[in-house]
Amino acid sequence: MTKPLRPALLSGILLAVLGSLCPFLWFVLTSFKSQIQVEAIPPTWWPDGSVGFYASALIEHRLLHYIRNSVIVAGATTVIALVVATPTAYALARLRMAGKAWILGGLLCVAMFPHIVIAGPVWQILERLGGLNTHWGLVLPYVSLTLPLAVWILTTFFQELPFELEEAARIDGCTGWQALYRILLPLAAPGLFTTAILTFIYAWNEFFFALLILTDPEHQTLPVGIALFQGEFTMPWGEIAATSVIATLPLIIIVLLFQRGIISGLSAGAVKG
């Protein structure tokens, strides 16, 4: 990198980071304001540090209840998607079979469908199956929507692992499955982490299907819960901001935790050559 380029690049990076952080910063600030500050015109920048909105979000708006629902749905989606995607990706990466490119291309096409197009059919199917207003009724479409991406990411990871490792494992006495979980999975851990994070974030943030399928507040997830905070006459901006902060924190924590795993996994040299 040449010297004159560096300041330009650095300011670009700063701009991008600030730009993406701005909305987040604003609702973090808002969440610590009082009702008077929130409605003040011209707006006040610095909050007085009150935590009243957090208290009312937790107590009046049953925040923990929504968090519980979101954890169940996003957690189940992540686990199921990984359990299904891992053997699928392994097979696509390793086995000699016809039409591999078509399968991968097909998966990509499915992932590209606009949600609104499949909303009607999904609703009808779930109605017949009795899946409306249940957690599994939401997990099911989430899994099928996240699977294509999960399979793609994991297939790439498995393809990058040298075939010789598996053959060595076979000769050392492993069956195909043993080679997969004793040798390949530990090495594909960064790929598994990445897939898990993306799937979890998707399921945690998803709003459209959650709104469509869950009309009963008992089962609603966080995004739907936040959206339905609005009362008859007022818009509870403070509570929404407080809830959004709480909803975002787990994602940040998860990403930071898994990031370590990703980096240490990537730095492990698999094979020389």
Add this chain to the structure above:
Amino acid sequence: MAGLALRHIEKTFGRTRVLHDVSLEAGEGEFVVLLGPSGCGKSTLLRIIAGLEPQTHGSVHIGGQCVDTLPPPDRDIAMVFQHYALYPHLTVRENLAFGLKMRQEPKPVIEQRLAETAALLEIHDLLDRKPRELSGGQQQRVAMGRAIVRKPQLFLFDEPLSNLDARLRASMRVELKKLHQRLGTTMVYVTHDQAEAMTLGHTIAVMNHGRIQQIGRPDQIYHEPGNPFVAGFIGNPPMNLFEGSYRLHQRELEFRVGDLTLKVPFQVHDPAGTDAGTATLGVRPEDVTFDPPGSRHVAVAGTIDVIENLGGDSVVYLIVEGQPLVTRTSPVLRQHAGDSVTAYMKKIHLFINENRVPLPSS
């Protein structure tokens, strides 16, 4: 009892046939080298022996037992891979023990074998390291250790030294030879490096285009190559090969290529029963001298094109009647490019219809 027997192995991938009727036997404790250029099918053959790849036809016998239906773990073999294939997330100790653990050997046995192997390969200090903390040569040792620790009936090596630098390769070659002498286990070794093949093998099987071209002891392969491919593949610099026409006279054979006519004073029995036709004539660079040798030789006059002085000997590129002729002479030749010289061919190889025609040597 044979250590390894391959009977009429054929292999096709889709419509491409990569192995044609390969048969090979190795005695107990023998070191067999599969030698050939890349893409000749030697690695595929090794993988078939290992059971990693099913053959299309034919059968594999290890220790007298047909193993065609057995998966790799049940074949009592160990394999050393070209890129070592050490498990990156396990320590050296765990890498070595992995195969024994999978076979549910009792702990004391594993400990004892580990100690033996570490002693044999001098890798005690490395046992607690991860593969990425090892140098190329150390990884190579561990890869061999992982094979040795299992005490298999048959070792398979897939170009194990090709990732090492030249100096390390030479020293590992010697170690490998010592190792074989110490263990006395049957070994099959795949390489494209003729020096490895010549120094390591009891038997060399030269392969090309999915066929075995010749099986023999290293000296047989060198001195009596069965066809022009083997003749050209073994030797450094490679054998001079001329494709031309021949005519048989009473006591000698006349060979023509371009403007060059060679009168070969050896009695030849033409296998085809005709006394003229096309043939390939070969002469090794080290069989060309600038001093008249014994009675029977072929003298040619040429000019020196290039001299490469290698210290102990020199490689001289001659032009003889428009044909290039490479010679390797010792001691170093005290002449210069452009000089006219007479060269003497001591030993000539003749191939008619791709087959060797024996000539009595001088």
